[in-house]
Amino acid sequence: MTALKYSRQREVIKSYLSETAEHPTADTVYMHVKEYFPRISLGTVYRNLNLLTDMGDAVKITTPDGAVRFDGTTSPHYHALCTECGRLFDLDMNVSESINEEARACFSGTIHSHSAIFYGVCGHCQSNQ
Numbered sequence: 001m002t003a004l005k006y007s008r009q010r011e012v013i014k015s016y017l018s019e020t021a022e023h024p025t026a027d028t029v030y031m032h033v034k035e036y037f038p039r040i041s042l043g044t045v046y047r048n049l050n051l052l053t054d055m056g057d058a059v060k061i062t063t064p065d066g067a068v069r070f071d072g073t074t075s076p077h078y079h080a081l082c083t084e085c086g087r088l089f090d091l092d093m094n095v096s097e098s099i100n101e102e103a104r105a106c107f108s109g110t111i112h113s114h115s116a117i118f119y120g121v122c123g124h125c126q127s128n129q
Helices: 008-019 024-033 042-055 097-105 122-129
Strands: 060-061 068-071 076-084 090-091 117-120
Touching: 008 024, 008 042, 024 068, 024 097, 042 060, 042 068
Parallel strands: 076 117
Antiparallel strands: 060 068, 076 090
C-alpha cells in the first residue's frame, strides 16, 4: 500500500472537524476551508472528506432528509437531531453494547457495531416556541 501524500488542505479540513461541535455538511466545510485556500474546489473538499472517512479520521452521518454530515469525533457515540432546526448534536451517554448482542441473536451474519440518531426538539428551539 502506498503512503498517503501529505496535504495542507486535508489537515485544515481534519482540524476543522475536530474543533467544531457542529456536524457540518461538505458545503459548510468548503466555506470554512475556502478562507484558508481561496482557490480550493468543492470537489477537493468532497474527496478529502471521503478520504478522511475511509481512513477513520471522520465519520459520515446521513440524516433522514438525505443530507450528509461529517463528524470529527470518531469514537462510538450517539446523536440527536432537532426536528425543528435540523441541527445534529452529540449525546454524552454510554454506547449500549447490549444492542449489538440483541442484533446478533436476530441476524444470521456478523454484527460489528451500530449507530443511532434520536429525534426531538433542541433546547434553543423549545425556548423559542
